[in-house]
Amino acid sequence: MGDINVLIIEDERINCMIYDNLLSRMNMKLSFAYDGLTGIQEFVKNTYDLILLDLGLPRIGGIDVAKYIRTHEQVYQREKTPIIVITADDSPLTFKHVFDAGADEYLNKPFNITTFKELLTKYKFNRPVTG
Amino acid sequence: MKSVLLIEDEDLLRENTKELLEEYGYRCMTAHDGREGLKLAVQNVPDVVICDVLLPFMTGYEIKEELNKLTETANIPFIFLTAKMEREDQRKGMDLGAQDYITKPFRIKELVNSLNSRLAQKDAMKEIVNTQLVTTISEFIHISKHECNTPLHAIITLSELMSYPEYNDKEFIHKASTAINSSGKRLFKTLNNLIDLVRLKHYHSDVESGNQPVSVNGMLEDIAARYMTPEKKDHMHLYMENILTDTILKEDLNLLMSELIDNAVKYANVDGEVNVHLEVAGGKKSNLILTVENLTDEIIDFNENDIEPFSRAGRRENKKQGSGLGLYLALLVTKKYKGNLVIDYSQDKVFTARVFLPISE
Numbered sequence: 091m092g093d094i095n096v097l098i099i100e101d102e103r104i105n106c107m108i109y110d111n112l113l114s115r116m117n118m119k120l121s122f123a124y125d126g127l128t129g130i131q132e133f134v135k136n137t138y139d140l141i142l143l144d145l146g147l148p149r150i151g152g153i154d155v156a157k158y159i160r161t162h163e164q165v166y167q168r169e170k171t172p173i174i175v176i177t178a179d180d181s182p183l184t185f186k187h188v189f190d191a192g193a194d195e196y197l198n199k200p201f202n203i204t205t206f207k208e209l210l211t212k213y214k215f216n217r218p219v220t221g
Numbered sequence: 222m223k224s225v226l227l228i229e230d231e232d233l234l235r236e237n238t239k240e241l242l243e244e245y246g247y248r249c250m251t252a253h254d255g256r257e258g259l260k261l262a263v264q265n266v267p268d269v270v271i272c273d274v275l276l277p278f279m280t281g282y283e284i285k286e287e288l289n290k291l292t293e294t295a296n297i298p299f300i301f302l303t304a305k306m307e308r309e310d311q312r313k314g315m316d317l318g319a320q321d322y323i324t325k326p327f328r329i330k331e332l333v334n335s336l337n338s339r340l341a342q343k344d345a346m347k348e349i350v351n352t353q354l355v356t357t358i359s360e361f362i363h364i365s366k367h368e369c370n371t372p373l374h375a376i377i378t379l380s381e382l383m384s385y386p387e388y389n390d391k392e393f394i395h396k397a398s399t400a401i402n403s404s405g406k407r408l409f410k411t412l413n414n415l416i417d418l419v420r421l422k423h424y425h426s427d428v429e430s431g432n433q434p435v436s437v438n439g440m441l442e443d444i445a446a447r448y449m450t451p452e453k454k455d456h457m458h459l460y461m462e463n464i465l466t467d468t469i470l471k472e473d474l475n476l477l478m479s480e481l482i483d484n485a486v487k488y489a490n491v492d493g494e495v496n497v498h499l500e501v502a503g504g505k506k507s508n509l510i511l512t513v514e515n516l517t518d519e520i521i522d523f524n525e526n527d528i529e530p531f532s533r534a535g536r537r538e539n540k541k542q543g544s545g546l547g548l549y550l551a552l553l554v555t556k557k558y559k560g561n562l563v564i565d566y567s568q569d570k571v572f573t574a575r576v577f578l579p580i581s582e
Contacts (some may be wrong), residue, residue: 104375104400178370202372
């Protein structure tokens, strides 16, 4: 099984530092985008096994980023990339918008590290096996 | 049903007026002297007070003065009844904050019209205050959710990781403890900003002179010194006149100048040049003019009309962390002192924040 490629779309550098320390020790290869537009550009250019997505992003917000990704996948018949939204916003309306936009999971900050790792492990071992 | 307190020592007038007001749908309490009237006003906090000027034990003016001292009763609409209306008497009552004078003998319609106007004004004010309060609460929640949550998340997560054996290496411990420290500082600043937000929007009294005099240039030097680390000290330039003022509270001045300089330093480009000008202009009715300039990386369409509690000017890829509340607080302080804040981006990529504040000579 090769490296797991994870795209992290998050504008807060401190959160990126946390993900870096958690995920790189889980043998995941990380790419960072610090705003929504760059996140979309990275997604279009490359293939990822998992996307961690913040909602409050500069230039293009997280909900719109998720919508774009799902539309792009449909149009270009790309394999669906799991999206985990990680956000401080815990309102029921946001929860609904996140899943309507096509995200797979929703995690509130501050999150429990064990819960976060379990979620990542679920998607680490869930990706299609390539021959 | 609105409640009225009628303080009138003439028995017949008092009883007849009470009866008529009740026919108009008011609930009416009465008092026959000043002392009793004051006691009933404080105990019951009526919707409006109608008060004779000349009363046993306490005059109507003395009652109004006492009611002005208490938060609960200071804003009760107050209507004076008087047998004669000298201009001086009327002025005295209005200076105390009374809303109207009715001359005896009066028609009940005249009194009721005055009552209705005062109560309508009171309700309108209440509505405005409630709306402002709802807005402030909404801003508070929105900012807290993101701006407190982010540093708290870092503190909780990183401190937990530091307890795991696999994260026990020196490099991680150093990185994590630095990040926890800066998150704590960020959280401290955000909480103080939130306190200032509520204070400036809901707890300010009228601006007066006679506060403790503040050396504006002295305070500015202290603020700038915080940013003049060895790497940055050659990049901040201060041009200041000596200015002393007693019309601006020290905490408000400190907040205004700190937030403008903080904003300039955060958004300055790689060279980090920040210029600060402090001067007074205008003669007897002077304006304090504070100008903070920094070079930016790019031109952004942003001016003082765009300032909101959680909007950050120029959300670029390399934007600095912060609540976006700083400029908004600077704007609130400026408005409190009836000044102006002007924001400008120029063609040569200079971001300028300029504050004009009236100060006494």
